[in-house]
Amino acid sequence: MMLDQLLRPEIQELVQQGQVTLLREVLKDWDPAEVAALLEALEPEEDAVVFRVLPHELATRTFELLSSDKQQDLIDHLAKDQALLASLLNNLSPDDRTELLEELPGPVVQQLLRLLSPEERKVATTLLAYPPESIGRLMTPDFVQVRAEWTVAQALDHIRATGKDSETLNVVYVVDDKLRLIDDLRIRQLLLSPLETRIADLMDERFIALRPRDDQEKAVEAFRLYDRVALPVVDREDTMLGIVTVDDVLDVIEEEATEDIHKIGGSAALDEPYLTAPFFSLVKNRAGWLVLLFVGEMLTASAMAHFEAEIARAVVLALFVPLIISSGGNCGSQATTLIIRAMAIGEVGLKDWWKVMQREAMSGLLLGVLLGAIGALRIGVWEQIFHLYGPHWPMIALTIGISLVGVVLWGTLAGSMLPLALKKLGADPATASAPFVATLVDVTGIGIYFSVAALLLTGTLL
C-alpha cells in the first residue's frame, strides 16, 4: 500500500482539526506523485487545505501531476472555501502564517484571481499572503495573453473574443504553454503591423516584470523609468500572475508623498483624508511623536540647568538661547527634508553618503558664517542704539557669531546624515522627521553655545 493510502485517515483528521503546521510537517518530504495521489483521493473540501500548506516547490510539481479535472476542482475550491481556509489560517500566529503560506504555483494564482470578484480579491490577499504595501495587492488578473505562434490577425480576433474584462488592452502578454511570460507587446505593435505578421516576429523578448512580494515603491520606480501604462507581475518561475496598471500607481505615488510629508512634519502618517479621519485617531497619530519629542526636549532643561550658574552671572547669555538653537534647528530641518526627498525619488542612495557629507559640511559652514555674521552685526547695531549689552558687548557678539557657526554646521550635518543612518539601519528615512532633528540640535546647541561662552567670556562676564 502506498504512503498516501496508509496515512489518509490521519491526514483527514489533521485537516478537520486545523492542524496545518503539523500537516505541512508530515507532507513536506513526500514525493509529488504521492501527494498527487493523496489529493485525488481526498474530498474536495479537504484537498484545498492540504494543497495550500504544501511548500512551493512541492505544490508546483504536484499540481502538474494532477488530472485536469482535479486541477480545476482544486482551483474552484481554493476560491470558494476561502472562509474555511481563512478560519484555519487565522488560528495561526502571524509569523507561522507567513512561513506556512508560501507562494502558490503561478497558474493556480492566476486562475484563482480570475475566479474571484474584485471584492473577494481583497480578501484573497490573505489567502495569497502578499504583504500589505506589496505589489501583489495592486495586481489585477484581467489581462490578455497571446501565443508567439499566432498571427496578428489571430491575436486581434482573440482580443475581440476574450478581451472584454481585461483591465487594459494597451499591452498584451505573450506566454508559453506553461503560462510563462516571454514578452510584452504594446497594442500599437499589433495595430501597426500587417495582419499576417507572426507575433513571434514582433517580439524582442525584453520585458520588465514585477514580483508580487516586492514593495509598491518598486512598481513606482519601474513605471517612472519605463514610461509604461501597465507592467506584468510574475512569480519565481516567470509565470504570469497579473498586471499592475498605471492608475493604481498614481495613487501609490500620492500616498507615499503624503506619508513622507506627514512624517517630515512629525506625525505618524495619516491613512484617511484629513477632514474625515476620526478625531481621536488624528490626535493619536500626532500625540505619539509629540510626546517623544517633548521628552527629548526635556533634555534642554537639563542642559540649561547645567549652565544655571553661568546664566545667573550673565543673564544676557540666556537672551540668545532661542535664537541660537532655532537656527540650528532650521538648518537641520532644511538639510533633512532635502535629503529625505532626494532619497525617496532615488537621487541619493546610501553609497552617496560621503558626497552628501562633503556638500553639507561646506553648505553648513557657509550658512553658519552667514548667520553668525548677521547675528554678531545685530548685537553691535543694537548696542549702539539701545546700550543693552554692557562694556563686554564685542565679546558677546563674538560668542554669538562663533556659536552660530558651530550650531548651524552641526545642525546641517546631523540633519543630512540622520536619514542616511536610518536607512542604513533599515528604518524609514522620512522618520528622521525635521522636528526630531530640531530637537536633537536644540539640546546639543545649548552645549555648544555655553561651551563657546565659557571659553571666550571667562574672566570678563563669567
Place this chain on the structure above:
Amino acid sequence: MMLDQLLRPEIQELVQQGQVTLLREVLKDWDPAEVAALLEALEPEEDAVVFRVLPHELATRTFELLSSDKQQDLIDHLAKDQALLASLLNNLSPDDRTELLEELPGPVVQQLLRLLSPEERKVATTLLAYPPESIGRLMTPDFVQVRAEWTVAQALDHIRATGKDSETLNVVYVVDDKLRLIDDLRIRQLLLSPLETRIADLMDERFIALRPRDDQEKAVEAFRLYDRVALPVVDREDTMLGIVTVDDVLDVIEEEATEDIHKIGGSAALDEPYLTAPFFSLVKNRAGWLVLLFVGEMLTASAMAHFEAEIARAVVLALFVPLIISSGGNCGSQATTLIIRAMAIGEVGLKDWWKVMQREAMSGLLLGVLLGAIGALRIGVWEQIFHLYGPHWPMIALTIGISLVGVVLWGTLAGSMLPLALKKLGADPATASAPFVATLVDVTGIGIYFSVAALLLTGTLL
C-alpha cells in the same frame, strides 16, 4: 480699391519695423475677407507676422477664408520663421506680449506642433505663449484622429497607416471636419467591436478635455479622477490641439510633491537633483529662507530682553524656555504639514477653514493638556530627586503646565490657519513652511510663557 490694397505698403513697413502693437491696432477692426486678401498678397515672410498679431476671433475666421495653398504656406512659415517672430516678440514687454499673443486658431496650432521637432516644440511654446507650468507645455501633437462616419475596420486601417508617430494608440480621438473633438474612444472599444461597426455607434459623446492654458495641476487632478492613460487638449472652439499622456503627469506629480517638501523644509524648491545641482545654487536656495527666519528669530532675543529683569530674579525660568517654545514649534509644524498636504491633494479647501479651525482647536487643547501634564509631572519628579527648583516648585510646575497648554494651542492654530490664509491671499500654501511657523511660535511663545509666569509667580519668585 479695397482697404487691404490701399494700406499694403504701410503694413509692410510696420512689419519691417516690428511695430506689432500698432499693426494689431490697425488690423483689429478689419473684415476677415479684407485680412485674407491682404495675407494672400503679402510676401511669405510678412504674412506670418501679420497673422500672428491678429486677435483670435479674427485670425480664426480669416484662416477659414484663405486658399488651402496659403493656409499651408502660412503654417510652414509660422514654423520656420520662429526666429523672426521671436525677435519681434521679444522686443515687447511681457505684459504686452501676453495680451498680444492670443491663441492661434486650433487647426493652425495642431499643424504647427506637428511640423516642429520635439526640440523646436519647446521653443515654440514662446510662439504659442503657453505659460510655464501650463498644460500646453506638456502636450504632444502625436495622436490619432478618426471620423465618426468611418467603420472600425477603416479606423484600424487608418491607424495602421498613420499611427506610427503617435505617442499613444491607447486612445483615439473622433473629430469633425473642422478638427473639433466630438469624442474619445479607448482602443479597447475598437478592438472589441465587430469590424463593420460604425465609429459613430461606439460614441457616447462624453469626454474629458483639458485646456492648454490651465495649470498642470488640473491635468494631475483629471488623471487621478478619470483613470485615463491620455487626455485630449482642446482650445475654446473644442478644436483638438494635442494630448497629454500619463507618463508626463507622473513626473508632474513627483515634481510637485518635491517642491512642497522642499518648501515645508524651509528651502526654495530645488529644480535639479540634489547631487548634481551646482553647489552655490543649492546654498542660495537655502540661504534666502534661513536668513529671513533668522531675522524673525532675532525677535526672540528682543522678547527675552523684555523679560530680562524677571530672568535675573528667577533664573530657573530661563531653563524652560527652549522646552516651551520648541513644543509650540513642533505642534505648529505638525499642523502645517498636515494641512498643506491635505490642500495639495484637494482634501481641504478654503471653504473648510472653520471645520479645520474647530478640529485644530480641539486637537491643540488636548495635545497641550497632555504635554502640560507631562511637563508639570517632570518638574515634580525632578524636584523630589534632585531638589533643583526650590520651595516654590509647585507654582513653577503650574506655570510650565499652563504655558504649555497655551503655547501648544496657539502653535496648532497658527500652524493650521497660516496655509489657508496664504492660499486666501493667493500665495502658495506650502510656503507657510514649518520653520516659518516654528519661528512665529517661538517669538510669541516667549511672550505667553513669561506672561503666565508674571501672573502666577509675582509675589513669590518674581
